[in-house]
Amino acid sequence: MPLPGREIRSEDYESVTRGAALSRGLGRSYGDSSLPARPEDRVASSVLADRILGFDPATGVLHAEAGLSMQVINRLFLPRGFYSPITPGTQIITLGGMVAADVHGKNHHRDGTFGAHVRRLRLRVADGRVLWCSPTEERDLFRATIGGMGLTGHVLEVECVLARAASPWLWAESERIHDIDRFIEALKASAREWPHTMGWIDCLSRGRLMGRGILHRGRWAEPHEAPGRVPTPLRRPALPFVLPGFALNRFSVTAFNTLLYSSHVPRVKRGIRHPEAFFHPLDAIGHWNRMYGPRGFTQYQCVLPDSAGHGAAGRFLELLTAKGGASMLCVIKDCGAEGIGLLSFPRPGISIALDIPIRDGTQALVDALNELVIAEGGRVYLAKDLFTRGEHFRAMEPRLPEWLRIKRQWDPEGRLRSAQSVRLLGGEP
Amino acid sequence: MKVAFLGATRGMGRALARLMASRGDRLFLLGRSLEDLARSARDLEARAGLGSVGVAACDLERPETFSPALGAAEASLEGLDCVVVTAGLFATQDALEADVDLAQRLLLVDFTNTVAFCEHARKRLLARGGGTLCVFSSVAGERGRKPVVLYGAAKAGLTRYLEGLDHKFRAAGLRTVCVKPGFVKTSMTDGLKPPPFAGEPDGVARVVLRAIDRGTPVVYAPGMWRWVMLVIRNLPRAVMRRIGF
Numbered sequence: 001m002p003l004p005g006r007e008i009r010s011e012d013y014e015s016v017t018r019g020a021a022l023s024r025g026l027g028r029s030y031g032d033s034s035l036p037a038r039p040e041d042r043v044a045s046s047v048l049a050d051r052i053l054g055f056d057p058a059t060g061v062l063h064a065e066a067g068l069s070m071q072v073i074n075r076l077f078l079p080r081g082f083y084s085p086i087t088p089g090t091q092i093i094t095l096g097g098m099v100a101a102d103v104h105g106k107n108h109h110r111d112g113t114f115g116a117h118v119r120r121l122r123l124r125v126a127d128g129r130v131l132w133c134s135p136t137e138e139r140d141l142f143r144a145t146i147g148g149m150g151l152t153g154h155v156l157e158v159e160c161v162l163a164r165a166a167s168p169w170l171w172a173e174s175e176r177i178h179d180i181d182r183f184i185e186a187l188k189a190s191a192r193e194w195p196h197t198m199g200w201i202d203c204l205s206r207g208r209l210m211g212r213g214i215l216h217r218g219r220w221a222e223p224h225e226a227p228g229r230v231p232t233p234l235r236r237p238a239l240p241f242v243l244p245g246f247a248l249n250r251f252s253v254t255a256f257n258t259l260l261y262s263s264h265v266p267r268v269k270r271g272i273r274h275p276e277a278f279f280h281p282l283d284a285i286g287h288w289n290r291m292y293g294p295r296g297f298t299q300y301q302c303v304l305p306d307s308a309g310h311g312a313a314g315r316f317l318e319l320l321t322a323k324g325g326a327s328m329l330c331v332i333k334d335c336g337a338e339g340i341g342l343l344s345f346p347r348p349g350i351s352i353a354l355d356i357p358i359r360d361g362t363q364a365l366v367d368a369l370n371e372l373v374i375a376e377g378g379r380v381y382l383a384k385d386l387f388t389r390g391e392h393f394r395a396m397e398p399r400l401p402e403w404l405r406i407k408r409q410w411d412p413e414g415r416l417r418s419a420q421s422v423r424l425l426g427g428e429p
Numbered sequence: 430m431k432v433a434f435l436g437a438t439r440g441m442g443r444a445l446a447r448l449m450a451s452r453g454d455r456l457f458l459l460g461r462s463l464e465d466l467a468r469s470a471r472d473l474e475a476r477a478g479l480g481s482v483g484v485a486a487c488d489l490e491r492p493e494t495f496s497p498a499l500g501a502a503e504a505s506l507e508g509l510d511c512v513v514v515t516a517g518l519f520a521t522q523d524a525l526e527a528d529v530d531l532a533q534r535l536l537l538v539d540f541t542n543t544v545a546f547c548e549h550a551r552k553r554l555l556a557r558g559g560g561t562l563c564v565f566s567s568v569a570g571e572r573g574r575k576p577v578v579l580y581g582a583a584k585a586g587l588t589r590y591l592e593g594l595d596h597k598f599r600a601a602g603l604r605t606v607c608v609k610p611g612f613v614k615t616s617m618t619d620g621l622k623p624p625p626f627a628g629e630p631d632g633v634a635r636v637v638l639r640a641i642d643r644g645t646p647v648v649y650a651p652g653m654w655r656w657v658m659l660v661i662r663n664l665p666r667a668v669m670r671r672i673g674f
Contacts, residue, residue: 009619011439048616051472065468076476 008042013049013067017124017154020044022418025094026069029101030299031386032419033149037427041417044154046096053157057082060162061119066096066155071283073162078275079230082162083220085117087196087279089331096155101383102147102344106196106218106279109336111163113346115146116339118160123153126411130156135340144406147341149382151416152407165275167226170196172218172273176264180211180314184350187334190217196278202257203330203354204250206321210314213332214264218278226272234276238286245293248357253328291328292357299384300369301353303335303346308376313350319372320354323365327354342403345381353384363387370396382420393424432511433502435459435487435546438469440615441565441637442515444630448638450477457502459487460516487546489516489538495549503553511561511641512550514543519617525579532579539583544590551594551603559602563641564591568609568649571658575673595646604644608637611654626653 007024010016017023021041024034036043046067054063060082062073070084070091077083084091086098087105097103099121104113111117120134123145133142145152177183183199190197194217201213276283289296304312313332320327331353335346356362366387373380379396380388394400404425414427421427432449436442437458450456450473458473460466466484473482483505487498503509518538525532547564554560569577570584577584588607595605612618613628628651640648649655661674 006620010616011443051468052475053468053471055475080478 006043007045009045009048011048013044013046013065014124014130014156016042016044017156018128020154021416023066023096023100023150023154025067025097025100026092028090028093028097030384031382032423033101033382033385033421034097035419037417037419037422046094046155049156050094052076060164061159062162063157063159064095065157066099067094069094070098074275075233077162078165078168081165081168083165083275085111085161085163086114089280089282091276091280092283095158095160096150099146099155099158100148100150101381102339102341103383104335104346106198106216106333108346109191109197109334110195112336113147113339113341113344114160115341115344117163118146118158120159121145121155122157124156125153126413126415140406141410143340143342144403144410145341146339147344147382148403148407149343149418149420151418151421152410153416166220167223168230168275169221169226170218170273170275170278171221171225171271172216172278173268173270174217174264175215175268176212176261177215178209178212180317181311183211183213183215183332184313184334186215187332187350190215191334195219197333199332200260201317201330201332202261203317203320203325203327204254204257210321211317212261213330214261216278218273221272231274231276234274234284236284236286239288239290242290243293245295245357248292248328250324256328292355295358297355297357298362298366298386299353300356300366301345301351301381301384302369302373302378303349303351303381304373304376304378305347305349308349308378312376312378313352315376316352316369316372319368323368325354325356325365325369327356330354342399342406343382343397345379345383347379349378351381353381367392382424385420388424390424390426430454430510431457431506431508432513433457433459433499433506433509433550434513434515435489435498436514436516436565437473438462438465440515440617441610441613441630441633442513443469444634445513445515445637446473447476448631448634450474450479450482453477453479455480455506456482457506458482458484459498459502460484461486461488489518489542489546490534492542492545495546499549499553509553509557509560511563512547512554513641514546514550514562514564517543517565519580521621522576522578522580535579536583539580540586543587547590547594551598555598555601555603559604561604561606561641561644562591562594563606563608563637565608565610566591568611568654568658571609572661572664572669574661574669592646599646605646606637606640606644607647608640609647609649609654609658611649611651611657613650626651626657628654 008016023044025046049065049067052064088103098114102113102115124130196218199213199215201211333351335351338347370392374395437446458466470482470484485498485501487494518535566588567584569581570588591605591607612624633650636650
């Protein structure tokens, strides 16, 4: 599919952002958040602005240009005892994108989102000025930028604090669990003892087996448990071509899910794991999106708050299976407290992320899921969204008026925009 | 290895400088903007986790900066084993045809002034008993081709100069490495349609560093371009007039 417009790549990203409508990093957001609203809108690519401007091994404070990727950070600093403070499924993402989407990972229940580890941001705001913001300077701008999908300014530089790793290896356990209620109980129980938890569930299984899956939990290995060597970067095979659209169907996905579930023997596995294999399973196969055929896929990720009560995840899965949403990977995670970002996604509750191959009925499926999420008091993750309607978004975001107030204060003419912002918030396309 | 590097802030130069720093080479950066050089120096220091990286102003449009800049590098590094030049000017053939002043400027920077810089570097390296001079030319200099008539002419001249240096001074200890990158995805080529076999800066850096270590006089990067250019060099004129490559 030809994309509207073109991104401009330069080491001098800071100059390119002057007059640009949007910035874009490594393009791993699943929806239209990094695509321009109009073909003539200028999009500045940050990926060549990837210089480290300072690192203090005493405090772990890293200062870098916005295009630096998490993969480079991890590979450079793990041998020195530091790792990214949060660990999403892919590490092929930029610092700027991590700020814009306020990404979270397996340790959200304990360490929050990326925004909690950001000390300062250098931004180019809509009127062209370049300024710093932080929890103490221009606090409103900072809160609106963390998770603000790049709509309050171009993130030029990020100062954040890396986490310490006791050794460069993980000690991990995985456990097979045979229904959704037990799964959520086990997830919450694991969260009390383990810094990193997440689960994969089979969302095609129904009835008694609904929501069966495999729970992963881990912690950095202590030096005496870990192998003496530093883990070498994993090689990743790539899917060389786009599979035909029919390759993923109800039967192939059911077979895959059943195989994945039943081949997990014994019920609980323990051992030392490579950090890239444990934290970033999405990077195991390059171009894996090609699996979904020429029409591609979208993701759907929502959080169902604790206030929705017991069984909300079960109701969600029942609706999904009733609507025939065949998702190959369904990831489930318990979220901790809400962060500082005004549009930041996570809140205390259960987050569910699905891959949805794009078909004619995808809009109707997302609408139905969104209506359930609104009724349960939850919300969706903008970094993964392509189909949510503006009225649904407004209904799930009571914080939106506050964010819009700050957005209008810094960008009264609406110069910063994306295809997603126009879809959800209106404005001239 | 003690390296003076002109062009380490961008593209293939940035990738090569990072690779050198990561294995412990000591670098001194030369370039136009001191502020930009300082940012690249901080980057190399943080990545390598080693000592400080010095910088000095040097502009291929201002030949009077060449000798002082190389002198500053030699003094700061307390020696000099290798000089790398990745800097240069690029513009599309359409832009150069439309603006003769721009064309003249490009020819001056990419040929005359680059050669003058290399002369200063050559003398300093030979005075120390030898060393490596690694200069980025281009596959554009291999044959007169429609999309690179002017840029290619400057690079052809540069390639010949480097070949002559190698013939004359290798016995005296000067190892000349002429790098001929094919199409590499950098900001220089942003907006151009990548042909087959387009390379990435990191891959080019690995190939070039091996060539520097071995003293290979001519190196194509990515390596596939050696064979692409073998074909192009042997095409008859009648064909070259008809194709767009």
